[in-house]
Amino acid sequence: MDIEQEQILNKFSHTADKYAQEDSSLLEQEIQAEPKKKKLRLPLKPWQKRLFISLLVILALFVSVASYTAFIIRDIKKEIDLATPIAFEAKTLLASQNIMALPEKIFQLKSSKEKIQGKYQKLAFYGKLPFLGNYYKDGQKLFEVADHGFNIAEKGTTALIPYVDLLGFQGEGTFTGGTTQDRIVLILETLKEIQPTIDEIDSETKTIVSIVNSINVNRYPEKIAGKEIRSQLISAQKTASLFSQTFSDYKPVIASLGKMAGAEEAQKYLVLFQNDNELRPTGGFLTAYAIINIDKGVVTSEKSDDIYELDQKFTKKIAIPEVLGKYLTTEKYYHLRDMNISPDFKTSMEEFYSNYITVRGEPDDIDGIIAVDTYVLSELLRVIGPIEVAGYGTFSAENNIKCDCPQVVYALSEIITKPTPYLREDRKGVLGPLMKSILAKTYDLDKARFPELFNVAMTSIEGRHVQMYFMDENTQKAAEQINAAGRMYELKNNLKGWQMGENMDFLAIVDANLGGAKSNLFTNYEVKQTVAAPIDGRLEKTVEITYKNTRKADNCNLEAGLLCLNSTLNDWLRIYLPQGSELIEIQGISNEASVYEEAGLTVIDGYFNLEPMGLAKIKLSYSVPYTDTVNYNLKMWKQGGIDAVPVLMDVTGGEEQLTLDKDLDYSTIF
Template sequence: MSDAARPQKLDLGTSPARTALTGMKSTQTASPETPDHTDEVLRSVYTPNGTAQSRRARREDTVETDDDMSPRRPNSSRKPLFARTWVRFLVMILAILVILGSIAGALGFYTYTVAMELKAQAEEAEVLGQSAYDAFKAQNLPGAQAGLDSVKNKLVDIRATYNKLSFYGSIPIASAYYNDGIHGLNAADAGVNAGIKSLAAVTPYADVLGFTGEGTFTGGTAEDRLKLILQTLQKITPELDEIGADLNTVETELATINPDRYPESVGGTFIRPRIIQAQECSAGAAAALTEFRPVIEQLPSVAGADGERKKYFVLFQNDNELRPTGGFLTAYSVIFVENGKVTPEKSDDIYELDKKFNKRIPIPPILGKYLTTESYYNLRDMNIDPDFKKSMEEFLTNYNLVPGEPKDIDGIIAVDTQVLTDLVRVLGPVEIPGYGTFSAENDPKCDCPQIIYALSEIITRPTPYIRQDRKGILGPMMGALLQKAYSAPKTQWPQLFEIAWKDVQARHAQFYFFDETHQAAAEKVNAAGRLVKDPNAEDFMAIIDANLGGAKSNLFVTYEVAQEVSAPENGVINKKVAITYKNSRRGDNCNLEAGLLCLNSRLRDWNRIYLPKGSQLISSQGYREGSVKTTDEGDFTIVEGEFFLDPLSQAKLQLEYTVPYTNQEDYKIKLWKQGGISPVPVTFDVNGGQEEVLMDKDILFTTKF
């Protein structure tokens, strides 16, 4: 199964409000294993007017299928319909009790009557829950609150009706299923309570987040609202504790239900997998709140609230010239942040910084091989470790030797061109005096955003004269974008929050804080660019590429991955991996005398693949002869090599290797996304079954052998 789907309008997918609203979907499920002659009874209760097929058809477009004849699999990437899961779970429980009760004749008739009453109430609750969720998606806060209140009241009626069947709690066999229904209702109650409390916590920030409804911070400038938000964030901590307690109740109640008591599927609909999925989602909801609490607690300090002004060193990474952390370190800036307002202090070309760096460090051999004009190791190349923190520790150690540069900084922030493009896409074209107007519209000269081509023209095109301050535009551009963001209408704020979070998760923006508490919070939400294994997965893969003398060709390069995985045998799995790189555009005239813009030329790529420690390389193809080697580093075995990719061509790397692996039932792998790259399609063939995921951020992929 793949990771959660990408956000649609407002990315609150990890916030308590969205968690509570969406988490309730995952409490769906079940039907016991029954003989063939009971299937019609199950369907008569489970489906309106006894028409199982019509009900199933309404949800067919929301699930993945292996083929036309396969049962419908639950799809965790689907946008949830609030409360639908627990409603159907309760209906399935009723179907079981009807079957068991039918043995006793009159008792069965009574049970069936109650079941029909409950079914009608449950369907009403489902409609109300869907209405609440739709209102939330539409950012209608009062509508969502009213919808949840209605669901809460309806749950009271459902519980009262369900209690009419309490005698089943004393009957062997039937008691287990009856009690599962109680646990489902308890989980529903707790989930709705968490949703109500979450919306109450969001209400003061309604205006800022783009919700309709009156919030606390509706007056003043954007800077005023940001200041008030940062000053009040700490006040919602007790509310988070209450929401967390409710989510823990949901998790505990669902964990009490034994999935093995239910069949794999009934009537073509998966049952047991839905129970397991609900349990996993509820556990994830509680964990998400736990992870985000430190961020909420530390954000005011990170953003310079309460007069604690912060100073950050900002590195601009050119992802069109890809390097391990996300791009060539092309320029830098020093900024102040106070009460959420960013003020640039200075900005400059990274080459100007290197001119003042007097330490002569031998250049790493792989860089010296291709960067033939370089004699020593420069600051601009000190991001060869894909782990952002490790690279920045090396960078900072040497930056501190540069005279005349600010040293009293609180952290390092790296952003790439995707961040600039996304900001302009949301805020609209931005005008920089002396440089022109920049937009996110496609420029046919490069088939890329106009802002990218225009910056390349200003910064990269060779001239017959020495051009001073080639990258001086980046500072004014950052200032103009910030000013436009502060003056943006509130309708754009949700989009700004959404793209900011999306860019952080995709490692287009990365953070390294010197304060250990701030750094721990950043690492909790995967904002620190740390390259670490996932304790829940035995397999791991990170593909790290570095452009060493290939112009800006990564602007036109994409790649895809195909993995073939065998079942574990003798404590290892055998894997065959193919990585296909494609350059989609013709080459440019890169002769300096021509004076033309050189974006696309032969890519000289230093490729490293991080695998679990103990992995053994069996064979490799596609690399330059003699360039392949393996090393161990920390928790990883690294396979590295070099290859070339010309314009309008492709290159294919093929590897076969083994990975230590003990889980005989499930295949789990963490796919670690390199900063600065576009989403990567990854296809898995695990023991004969094919699935595909899109690696647009770190992915934990799980499937059965």
């Protein structure tokens, strides 16, 4: 290729590169100049905008309310945490009977309640909400309950403080100085003054029940975070009702106490000594009696005598009741000493007193009958110490190895029971002087021992070692309300909704020693009950009663002149069951059992013997009307005069050990 052609080719190549660069530059400019594509947007309608804004506002409001509520609840919890130790201290003071220190704690708790309520009221807006409002109002009701509770606490402590030392509580009351007897008189004289306070407290308790019961527990869940809620509320309602009912039960007692103790006018009582070592249906053989007068709390003895002396003057010839006569074959006529064949104390005393007032020389203006047994004498002497009784010697609660029993029991047995080669006058007249000596020493007792006396009184009433019957209807009702009247035929109303024939079983074991010896001093028994689940409205039970005599026989030959305490026990046994019960089988009695109805109960009646150092087992099977297929409820009645009884319950295979030392309520599930 020549030089010219080469130049032309280079020039062409240069021109092509130039145009290529220009085209590339133009393309770049076109691309940059091309408009950008717009993003796709959906336009919101006005109502959608409003909804969106509303949701944002609600969310913000909810977060604000939740935060505010959490803040208030945190403050409330702090106040509760501060009040809890104070409540615990108040509970401890009450348990230790330090009534004098309670007002300060009540004031502190009341102040804490006011702070908590003030913070709770900051949540008042919840009360206007359609759903949450009910829960807020329930909370307000709890504060109302607290207000009435504080009213009760303040009124109660104010009423009790003047009497703290006499009641055995810690501290000094306003009745200082003078003898215990003087201060008892002052208390009786002021009982009327505190009656309005008692009425106010009774009203407060009823108001609490009304408020608590107005809470609809069904709107609350069974549990929250694993904690029981509804059941706790139901329990609170039942507790409030029980407290109110209990206070109402004791209210007539307080109102009648002054009358019973002769605050208004002197009262005359017939005191019966029931020898529980020779057990009879109401608690013991009626071995001796006394007439006492109580005037403004001061007790004086009018007379005391042997029950046999009383029977000598009882001239009415009444045929012995068939139910007793078929076992007590040594008697043709019905004597006063045997007129306690009904286990219901009122029923027996109505019969006894209607015949007693026919005896010439005996008072016919008796205001009431009080029965006591050896347990009461022994326990009183355990508290006050030994006493001297002119003409009879020393009596104490110390154990006597001759009978392994309290010395007072053995000493009374020697005085009353032991045969002598000479005529001993007024052998059972010891009761009056004995009571007088006990009262005299009680009046001089250090007040620090008063709680022990109070405990003796309560356990004696609960265990039916003391039973009372009054001619005045209101006083009798008061005694029945606190279970001091020995009733069985008319059981106290209960708040549990138990009804015989539906969801309540009943059992009462009543023994009567018809053999004469004091073998019940060495006899005890235990019970086992085996219960099956109900089928077609009836449940089947087996009851085993095992009696044991723990001492060898005494020489009871009259010519020997020895003290006869233990001999063959001839026992008349009656077992009381719900009406409509049907006996299936009974073993261990020596006769054919009788089954009959008595005062709304079914009775199984039999007889057996128990030898010294021996054992007797009574086993019976029967069916009871019972419709509740879930819960088993048993009310077991305790006979007067007997010691605590071990009771083994076996309900559909589940066993539980109980103690019958007073009337027993037992519940479980099948």
